[in-house]
Each structure stands twice: as structure tokens, then as C-alpha cells.
Amino acid sequence: MSAITTAQAQTASARPQSHPFKIVRRVIFIVILLFFTGLFVAPFFWLLIASLKVRAEVFNTDLIPDPIAWSNYVTVWQAAPILNWLKNSVIVGVLAAASVTISSAAVAFGFSYFQFRGRDALFGLVLATMMLPGVVTMIPVFLVWNALGLVNTQVPLWAGNLFGSAFYIFLLRQFYLGLPRELFEAARVDGASYFQIWRNIALPLTRTALIVVFVFEFKASWTDLLKPLIYLRDSVLYTMPRGLKAILDTFGANGSQMQWEVVMAASVIVTVPIIIIFFLAQRYFMDGIATTGLKG
Numbered sequence: 001m002s003a004i005t006t007a008q009a010q011t012a013s014a015r016p017q018s019h020p021f022k023i024v025r026r027v028i029f030i031v032i033l034l035f036f037t038g039l040f041v042a043p044f045f046w047l048l049i050a051s052l053k054v055r056a057e058v059f060n061t062d063l064i065p066d067p068i069a070w071s072n073y074v075t076v077w078q079a080a081p082i083l084n085w086l087k088n089s090v091i092v093g094v095l096a097a098a099s100v101t102i103s104s105a106a107v108a109f110g111f112s113y114f115q116f117r118g119r120d121a122l123f124g125l126v127l128a129t130m131m132l133p134g135v136v137t138m139i140p141v142f143l144v145w146n147a148l149g150l151v152n153t154q155v156p157l158w159a160g161n162l163f164g165s166a167f168y169i170f171l172l173r174q175f176y177l178g179l180p181r182e183l184f185e186a187a188r189v190d191g192a193s194y195f196q197i198w199r200n201i202a203l204p205l206t207r208t209a210l211i212v213v214f215v216f217e218f219k220a221s222w223t224d225l226l227k228p229l230i231y232l233r234d235s236v237l238y239t240m241p242r243g244l245k246a247i248l249d250t251f252g253a254n255g256s257q258m259q260w261e262v263v264m265a266a267s268v269i270v271t272v273p274i275i276i277i278f279f280l281a282q283r284y285f286m287d288g289i290a291t292t293g294l295k296g
Helices: 002-014 020-050 071-079 082-113 119-131 134-147 159-163 166-177 181-189 194-205 207-222 226-231 240-251 260-291
Strands: none
Touching (some): 020 260, 071 240, 071 260, 082 119, 082 166, 082 207, 082 240, 082 260, 119 166, 166 207, 181 194, 194 207, 207 260, 226 240
């Protein structure tokens, strides 16, 4: 019995003890994480609180509105066709995200699978387009859409994405390079066409990356104000950012009597949907980070 007790004591002493520095380091890490989380959440929290205050108290430091002015949201809903603008933003966002995801995925697969002379130089040229500011091509692109008779329509807001995006092409190409090439070669031996290889093998294996690209572009389209300002004239066609600009012009027309509480309420309505989308898609972002750089 004494031998067993001695052996157990030696085993217990041999186990690694939890070092107090590990606990301290973990606590410091959690504190830092909470601090930066608070920094990121604070602007939206302030926006939400300000949207529930009366006009005289919008910019005070109270964290709890007293009274809570739910009427600000009623005023926004009655003063503007918010539901129609939300519908327009969803339609334009989905079309823009879907078109750029599919087109960029196709181009990225071509750069990752096919081997031809000048491929790297051509890929470098595609990446070089990211260095070109959008304002440089703004007027020529507008002239093209105007010549096609598509100004004051929603087509220019998303149709340009049919030609892909250099950044998304680069991102998806990195994922495709991580796939085992033997899968594609085996499919070719079985008689699959290049399109079938891309659709049936490459796309399902890079679903996480495709979702990330879709969400990124949807967010970019949802918050884009420049294109709606340039191309949209009819308020029925407005997206939410353009509608928010119209609300700002309407409720800020009196100068010192600007109704900031109403503008804040409209800003919350614009922001909440994209937060929900990011919350639902967060696991795909984590999967994308975890799988990036893995080779088959």
C-alpha cells in the first residue's frame, strides 16, 4: 500500500503545475480583448442611444435616454420610403455580390489551373489594376453607361462586377492553389470538361472563400454612396445610403434646427442589417482564416 501511495505521490508531483503567470497572462489577454471590443462597439452603441433621445439631448453624455423617443423611428418611417429603399439595397447588393463572386471565381480558377506563357505577367497586370484609383475611371465609365441609356437605372450599380475584381481574384486564386491538383487531373481522365471541374470540384471545395467574398461585396454595395449619387435620379430607385443622404438633406435643411435624432434613427436602420449578416457569416470568416495557407 505504501508503495502505491508513494508512486501516486511521485506521479502527482511530476504533473505540470498551472503556472500563476499563465493565469495572469490569460487575464491580461481577456482585458485587452474586451478593451478593443469596446472601442469597436462604442460608436454603434452611441449611435443607437442617440437615436432614442429627444432633440435637445442628442449630444449629451447620458447612457440611458430619458425619455426614450421611439417616435424618431416612426418619423423616419413616415417621412421616407424606407422599406422600398431597403428592398433596392438588397436587390443591388445580392446582384453585385453574386456577379463578382462568380466572375472572380472563374478567372481565379483559370489563373490557378491553366499553365500558359505569360500567365504570371498577365496575373500581375490584373493585380496592378488595384493601384488605379476609382476616380480615374469614373468619367469614362459614366460615359459608357450614359451611351447605353442606363443612367437613372440600378444596372450601373452592379453590372460592372460581371468583369470580376482584382482583389477577389487574388484571394480566390490562393484558395484554388491549396487544392490538390490530382483531383482535377482525375476528373479530366474521367472525361470531365474544364467547366465541370470548376463547377463540381473547385467551387464546392472553396465554399468558405466564396461566402467571404460574397459578404465582403454585399457590404461594399450596401454602404456605397458614390455610385447612387452619380447614376440615380428618381427617389424610387434609391438605395439606403442614397436615401440616408436624402433624409440628411430633408431634416438638416433648417440649419441650427437640424433634427439629428431622426438622422441617427435612419443611420441605425442602415447599419443593423449588415451587422446581422456579419454575425451570421462569422463562422465562415473563421474557417477561411483557419484554412488559408493549407496545402492538399
